[in-house]
């Protein structure tokens with residue numbers, strides 16, 4: 001029996017758990033004779049039978065038993081957050097290893113937890129998952145999951161993940177597919193390491209395993225739902241780490257030109273649903289416009305991985321500008337701070353909005369001094385970099401204290417420190433009890449106080465931004 005079980009943090013009054021005498025502070029040990037491992041495992045076990053046998057432990061150590069007629073539904077308990085599994089690999093381009101020193105501890109946690117891959121779309125190399133864990137994924141039908149393949153060639157993969165035992169990623173992928181698990185996959189492309197023939201081999205071998213095949217060895221099994229490629233991200237903090245060539249604008253341009261037509265071919269062969277995906281950064285680094293809507297999966301399946309974010313923003317903007325709501329920006333004088341890669345697109349959009357609504361919104365690209373100038377994404381901007389950019393902008397306006405009536409920062413740059421890990425903020429989280437903060441611990445309130453101007457998060461689109469600006 002699993003001696004520890006899972007801590008119950010709350011019990012819904014009148015629920016089956018309440019009627020059984022379960023109280024907050026008890027530990028749920030077993031369901032139908034099986035040890036309860038974590039939240040996901042609880043959900044699986046509780047759904048298996050109409051009548052469920054429970055074993056729980058009260059705080060003084062005594063064991064209690066109960067039986068509930070739950071019809072496969074939950075019994076009305078909230079369980080404690082699962083302990084995050086820590087990664088023991090050393091990937092050559094691991095972002096955590098390239099973080100500047102001095103940030104809060106939770107930002108250095110290398111989590112590689114297949115449960116988070118299922119729940120939140122975090123990518124896992126599967127390097128920390130043994131066969132027993134893969135079998136659990138199959139049994140509990142944790143599908144789809146998100147897998148960082150990086151290279152199917154064993155020798156190259158060993159070089160990338162820094163672990164001799166983790167070259168054969170296809171063995172693990174195949175075990176999961178055989179068990180009916182689908183997956184979204186990604187490759188972080190580093191020039192000279194896993195591009196060229198390595199990338200082509202990876203594409204070919206994953207395409208052979210694509211989802212929804214009706215014939216051949218993979219018919220009726222799990223499948224690869226999508227494969228994205230993302231250019232490697234390097235910071236200015238790589239002391240003591242292997243040398244890696246970055247993706248400059250020329251390389252990104254050549255990559256986008258070479259693979260854009262191939263993406264379209266795969267889409268056609270996949271019945272119209274995009275399967276091969278190119279991250280936005282290929283286009284922004286190359287100075288190219290992002291492709292149209294058809295280039296991206298109908299479900300925006302790898303949006304969180306930076307695939308299609310710009311196109312989706314533009315799509316939303318197009319609709320928004322036609323709505324009367326856009327006039328809510330009339331007369332507003334707002335500075336939007338963002339990463340260098342998104343600033344040109346945002347400025348074009350704001351120019352259209354200003355023409356339509358009579359507003360004065362403009363975007364400024366913020367240089368990332370904390371991570372280095374090669375880091376141009378909005379999500380990694382620190383409070384001090386945003387503050388500096390706003391001060392430079394005010395100086396350029398002759399230190400006029402009323403040069404703007406609000407400053408907007410990217411929501412993606414805010415996190416909520418939950419203790420062991422950080423979480424990205426979700427809409428409404430700005431009003432949560434734990435104040436969201438930037439990577440360098442500065443809060444929105446502190447930035448606003450230092451600048452003497454209201455500072456609001458951008459939200460995901462112009463409608464959300466308008467809502468966030470309304471109180472100011």
Ligand code: SF4
Nearest residue numbers: 087089090091094110
């Ligand atoms: S698996 Fe992820 S967290 Fe672990 S070293 Fe590789 S990139 Fe870093």
